Amino acid sequence: MKLNIGFFLGSKFGKGKNFSNLTKKVAKWLNQNNHNIIFGGTETGIMKDLVVNLDKNESRITAIITKGLMKDHNELNYFDELIIVEDLTKRTEQFLLRSDVFLALPGGIGTLFEIVEIFNKRILDETSKKIFLINDFDYWNPFKHLLEHMIKEQFLDKNTMQNNIEFINFCEVDERLNNVQNSR
Numbered sequence: 001m002k003l004n005i006g007f008f009l010g011s012k013f014g015k016g017k018n019f020s021n022l023t024k025k026v027a028k029w030l031n032q033n034n035h036n037i038i039f040g041g042t043e044t045g046i047m048k049d050l051v052v053n054l055d056k057n058e059s060r061i062t063a064i065i066t067k068g069l070m071k072d073h074n075e076l077n078y079f080d081e082l083i084i085v086e087d088l089t090k091r092t093e094q095f096l097l098r099s100d101v102f103l104a105l106p107g108g109i110g111t112l113f114e115i116v117e118i119f120n121k122r123i124l125d126e127t128s129k130k131i132f133l134i135n136d137f138d139y140w141n142p143f144k145h146l147l148e149h150m151i152k153e154q155f156l157d158k159n160t161m162q163n164n165i166e167f168i169n170f171c172e173v174d175e176r177l178n179n180v181q182n183s184r
Contacts, residue, residue, distance in 0.1 A: 001181050005030075006038045006099030008114040010107030012045040018137050019106045020049050025170060026105065026134070027053035034058045035177075038098050040091070040114075041065025043078055046105060051078035064094045092117055101180045102131040103173070106139040115143075115165075122164040130180055135167040 013020055023046040030037065031054060039047060041063035051061055056078075063079035066087055085091045092114070095102075104115050121127045133140045144167050150156035168176055 002035055003100045003177060003181060004036045004038060004098055005177075006095045006102040007047075007050060007105065008040070008102065008107060008111045009047055009050060009105035010045045010111055011040070011042045011047050012108065013049075014046065014106055019046050019139070022046075022134070022136050022170060023049040023105055024053050026050065026103075026173075029170075029173065030059060031055045033174075036060040036062070038062045038064060038095060040069075040110070041079075041082070042069060046107075048078070050105075054078070056080065062098060064091050064098075066091055088113070096121070096127055096129065099129060101129055101177065104131065104133045104140075106134075106137075112143070119165045123160055130166070130176075131164075132166045132168050132173070132176055134170050134173070136170050140167055 009023065010019070027050050036059055037051070037054065039051065039061070042065065043051060054061060060081070061079045062081045062083065064083045064085060066085055068087075083094055085094060095114075102118055104111060115131065115133065118127065118129070118131045122129070122131070133143070135141065135144070147156060147161050147165075151158050151161060166176065
């Protein structure tokens with residue numbers, strides 16, 4: 001069964017080639033599994049690495065971009081459907097509406113914002129959709145350590161963290177998404 005996977009990932013390449021190579025591996029995996037992709041719409045950085053390496057004949061690619069970002073990224077090519085929204089709140093609504101599950105690759109403040117927003121919506125029971133942070137190269141460890149610090153200082157419950165956000169390596173994606181598919 002095809003999944004509609006919402007991707008949060010960087011509009012920059014990051015340091016070195018590790019993140020770009022990881023993103024290309026994810027694209028290859030997507031091509032083999034024919035899942036549909038929902039992404040933030042800009043075709044720069046590792047976001048572009050993802051969409052330029054997808055087989056558009058097998059997977060549907062949906063770009064969701066805000067009006068403000070559209071001004072700076074008006075030459076978009078790698079999507080089947082373009083959705084232009086007013087602001088980030090509307091963008092999150094569209095991601096939630098269109099995605100079955102979320103995968104986060106390395107990224108910056110925008111990626112972190114999207115992760116935290118989905119994580120918080122899960123905590124508040126506003127969505128049951130899973131979010132997985134691909135933590136190859138230990139990229140997300142500082143965020144994981146911050147959450148563990150919140151647990152230690154009793155601002156976050158350990159079960160809340162464990163039940164609502166998962167830090168995985170790319171090699172675990174198949175297993176985790178099969179669990180998502182089987183629970184549908």
